[in-house]
Amino acid sequence: MSKEITSREQDYSQWYNDIVLKAGLADYSAVRGCMIIKPYGFALWEKMRDTLDKMFKDTGHVNAYFPLFIPKSFLSKEAAHVEGFAKECAVVTHYRLKNDPDGNGIIVDPDAKLEEELIVRPTSETIIWNTYKTWIQSYRDLPLLINQWANVVRWEMRTRLFLRTTEFLWQEGHTAHATRLEAIDETVRMLNVYADFVENYMAVPVIKGVKSESERFAGAEDTYCIEALMQDGKALQAGTSHFLGQNFAKAFDVKFSDKENKLDYVWATSWGVSTRLIGALVMAHSDDDGLILPPKIAPLQVVIVPIFKGDEQLGVITEVAGKIVQELKDLGISVKYDKSDNVRPGWKFAEYEKQGVPVRIAIGARDISNNVVEVARRDTKAKMTVDINGLSFYIQTLLDEIQLHMYNRAKEYRDDHITKVDSWNEFIHVLDEKAGFVSAHWDGTATTEEKIKELTKATIRCIPLDNEPSAGKCILTGNPSMQRVLFARAY
Amino acid sequence: MSKEITSREQDYSQWYNDIVLKAGLADYSAVRGCMIIKPYGFALWEKMRDTLDKMFKDTGHVNAYFPLFIPKSFLSKEAAHVEGFAKECAVVTHYRLKNDPDGNGIIVDPDAKLEEELIVRPTSETIIWNTYKTWIQSYRDLPLLINQWANVVRWEMRTRLFLRTTEFLWQEGHTAHATRLEAIDETVRMLNVYADFVENYMAVPVIKGVKSESERFAGAEDTYCIEALMQDGKALQAGTSHFLGQNFAKAFDVKFSDKENKLDYVWATSWGVSTRLIGALVMAHSDDDGLILPPKIAPLQVVIVPIFKGDEQLGVITEVAGKIVQELKDLGISVKYDKSDNVRPGWKFAEYEKQGVPVRIAIGARDISNNVVEVARRDTKAKMTVDINGLSFYIQTLLDEIQLHMYNRAKEYRDDHITKVDSWNEFIHVLDEKAGFVSAHWDGTATTEEKIKELTKATIRCIPLDNEPSAGKCILTGNPSMQRVLFARAY
Secondary structure (H helix, E strand, O other): OOOOOOOOOOOHHHHHHHHHHHOOOEEEOOOOOOEEEOHHHHHHHHHHHHHHHHHHHHOOOEEOEOOOEEEHHHHOOOHHHHHHHHHHOOEEEEOOEEEOOOOOOEEEOHHHEEEEEEEEOOOOHHHHHHHHHHHOOEHHHOOEEEEEEEEEEOOOOOOEOOOEOOEEEEEEEEEEEOOHHHHHHHHHHHHHHHHHHHHHOOOOOOEEEEOOHHHOOOOOOEEEEEEEEOOOOOEEEEEEEEEEEOHHHHHOOOEEEOOOOOEEEOEEEEEEEEOHHHHHHHHHHOEOOEOOOOHHHOOOOEEEEEEOOHHHHHHHHHHHHHHHHHHHHHOOOOEEEOOOOOOOHHHHHHHHHHOOOOEEEEEEHHHHHOOEEEEEEOOOOOEEEEEOOOHHHHHHHHHHHHHHHHHHHHHHHHHHOEEEOOOHHHHHHHHHHOOOEEEEEOOOOHHHHHHHHHHHOOEEEEEEOOOOOOOEEOOOOOOEEOOEEEEEOEO | OOOOOOOOOOOHHHHHHHHHHHOOOEEEOOOOOOEEEOHHHHHHHHHHHHHHHHHHHHOOOEEOEOOOEEEHHHHOOOHHHHHHHHHHOOEEEEOOEEEOOOOOOEEEOHHHEEEEEEEEOOOOHHHHHHHHHHHOOEHHHOOEEEEEEEEEEOOOOOOEOOOEOOEEEEEEEEEEEOOHHHHHHHHHHHHHHHHHHHHHOOOOOOEEEEOOHHHOOOOOOEEEEEEEEOOOOOEEEEEEEEEEEOHHHHHOOOEEEOOOOOEEEOEEEEEEEEOHHHHHHHHHHOEOOEOOOOHHHOOOOEEEEEEOOHHHHHHHHHHHHHHHHHHHHHOOOOEEEOOOOOOOHHHHHHHHHHOOOOEEEEEEHHHHHOOEEEEEEOOOOOEEEEEOOOHHHHHHHHHHHHHHHHHHHHHHHHHHOEEEOOOHHHHHHHHHHOOOEEEEEOOOOHHHHHHHHHHHOOEEEEEEOOOOOOOEEOOOOOOEEOOEEEEEOEO
C-alpha cells in the first residue's frame, strides 16, 4: 500500500495533519477555520467527554446550558475581558436574508439590523454572571457549581485541525463561592481533575503550574494550567482553571448576604478543556504509521482479523472469534471482528494501526489447530503468540500494560526534556537543539518575558506548583530572581 | 406556602410558564428569544438525549460534528430550502470589535467585514451535503448514517420557553443511501424510533403521519411526523423525519457509482427532535401543583423525606433511610434522601411535587416502630402505607405502574379528543368547544388548507399512516375526498 502518512522526521507538521485526516478524526470544512469532527474522532471525543463529565459530577457539579449569543455590551463590562476577546469575535448584526431586488440572489436584509449586535460566545463568563445575578441572593445559594458543554467561536487568524480552530467544542465550568479561599480551593480542585484525566486516561504527563501575569485569562486574578510536551519538543497547554476573584461579580453586580446578613461580592472560578486535547493526544503518542490511542479512551480497544482462504476456513475462524468477542465484551472491553472480504488482512492491519486501535488479534486456520492466536500491541508493535485459553484475561492485562507503558514512555521523554539552564547562550542552544521545557531564572517582569518571546519565540509556560524557591539571576537581564520558571516554544 | 403556580383553568399559558420557571427547568435570558436551561431541566434533557442516542446507535448510526456556520451561498443552493429559512436567520457579518475612536465604547470594526456572510445554522442539510460530496464516491460508501447533537438558531418572532426559542438544542440525523426505497425505509425507521421514545419513555401517545405539502420541511419530498396532544386540546409536533429524495444531492452534486459503475445522485433523509420535547412533556402530564415526570426519564425517581423532632429521631430515621437508599440504588433507581433541617417536611413535599419526582417516601419515628413508611405517588397523589420489608421491590413495581398509568391517562385523553366531523359547523364547534384532533375530509388542495387555517387557525397536523381510505366530501368546499386527515390548533 502507498505510504499515506508523511514521516515525523520529514515534516512534523504535515505528519500531524496526515494523521488527523487519514485516521478519520477530522476533515476540513467549507467555512474558514472551522473543521468537521468525523465519526471516529467524535467517538473519541465522546469517550473523553463522558469520562470528564463523570469526574465533574463526582466532584459535585451539575450541567446547564446558556445562550450561544452574548450582547455586545456584556463583553465590555469587564475591562480586561473585552480587551482579551474583542479582536477575535464573530458578530451577528442581522436576523434575516431576502431576495435581492436587483436580482443578485439572496442578500442580507438591511431592514433586519439588530439594535445591539450579538457576539457568538468566545467563552461565557459574561452571560453566565449576568444570570447568576438573579440566582444568587444569600450564602444559602452558594456554592453554585455549574458546568456547560458547548461550542465556542474565536476568530483565529491561523488555524490548525483540533489545535486552533475558529469553532471548537469544550466544557466551561463556572462556579460561585462565598469566600476567596473556597474559590481558590475549587480552582485547584479542578486543575487536579484535569491533571488526573490527562495523565490517567490520555496517558499524557503534565506539569501543573500558574501562568505569568501576561499569559493569564482575560479577567482572571490567577490562571492555573496543565502543560504537556509534544514529541517535537513543543509544549501544549492542555487545560486551564481560573481564579476570577470578584472581577465578574463586580462587573455584573452579583452580591450575596452572608450569615450575618452582610452583603459582599461573590467569588468566582472558571475552568475549561476543549477538543484541543485531541491534538495533544495525537502529538504525544502517535508514530509514522498512524495514531496510537491509550486503551482507556480508545473508541475501539481490540480488533480481530481472520487470516483465511475460502469460506470453510472463515467459518471455523468466525466460530472461535465469536467466543473471543463475547468473552472480551463480558469484561467490558470494546471489540470488533472484521471479516470483510473485499480487502486483504495486510490492508486491514495497516488500517487499524493507522486508527491506533491498541490491540490486534490475528487468527489463522493453523493457529486454531494449535489453539493459539497472534496478538499485536499498537504501542510497541510487538507480536506475541498467545494461547486461546485465558486469552480474554491476557488481553485485559495487556490493555492495562499498554496504558501504563504509553504514559511512562511519554513521561520519560518529557522528563528528559526539562533542562535547567543558567546562561542566555545555553538557553538559546537548548531551545534550538534540544527543545522541550527550559527551566530558567526570570526577573518576574512582563517586559523581560516579552523580550524573551520576541528573541526566541519561547514563552513562560508556567511557574510550576511544586517549585522550590531558589535564588538566581534572570537569564536575560541578570536581575535577581527567586525561582525558576518553565519556558518553551508552544502550540 | 404561597400558591406559586397559576392554575390551568385560570390561564393555561401562564400555568405552563410557571411550571417551567418554578420547577427549575429553564429561565429567561438577556438575549431576546434565547433561554437558559437550568440544571434540573438539563438533567432531564440529558436523560432524554442519552436514551435517544442509544436508540440511534442501536440502529447503526454514528455521531459527528459539523460547523455552526453556513456560508450564505450554500443556503441558496436548494430553492425550497432557502425559501423556508432565509427569513429567520442570524447572520454573522463581521469578525472583530474595536474601541470606538470617538470614545463610544466598543463597536464593530468596519474593516473586519466578511467577504461572504455566514449564517448560524438553522439546520445543517447544506453544510453536510456539501461535505458528503467529498465523502461519497461509490456504493461502498453507502449508506452513510450520521447524527449530530447541536445547537441551532431560528430567528422566531414570538418565542416561548422550550416550545419555540431562537436558539435550541436538538439532534439532526443526515443519512445518504443508494436507493429511493432504502431512504424511505430509513425515514420511516427513524419515525418509529421517535414514536417509541416519546410513547415508551415520555409516556406521551403520538399519531404517526405524513404532512400535507404545505407543511413539509423546506427541501423535502415527504415529511413524516409524530403528533401529540396537550392537555388544553392543542396539538404539538413532537418530531419529524424527512425523505429528501435527491434534492440535496442535486443541489450539491453528490453522485455515487453503483455496482455496475453507473453514476446516480444519492438519496437522502434527515430527522430531528429538539428540546421542544420538554415543552410537550410538561404540557402532556403536569398539574396545578407542578411537573409530573414519567419515571423512565425523571432525573430523580424517588425522594425520601424524614419527619422528625430532634436529633435522636433523625438519627434513627437516617439509619433506616440509608438502608432503603442502598437497596433502591442496587436496583438502579435514582434516589435522594433529603434531611435538610432548614425547611419543614410540608415545604419539601410541595417542592418535590413541583419538580415532578415520581415517588415520595416519608418516614416518621412512629412509622419505624411499626416497620412501615408512607409512599406517595406523584401522578395520582395517592398515599400508601407500605411495609419496610420488600419496600425496594414495591417501589420498583410502582415506578413501572406510574410509567404505564401516565401513558394510559394521556392516551385516554387523546383518544377522547379525536373527533370525526362531517360538516363545517360541526368542525368549528368541535374546535371551539372541545378542541383536540378533528378528523375530517379535505379536498387535497393547498388553497383549501390555507383557507381553513385562515378561518379557524386549525392546520392539518397529518395524514395518519394507518388511515383507512374512505370516500367523502371536503369539510370546506364539498369537493370529493378520498380520506380523512387530522386537523387541530397547534403549538
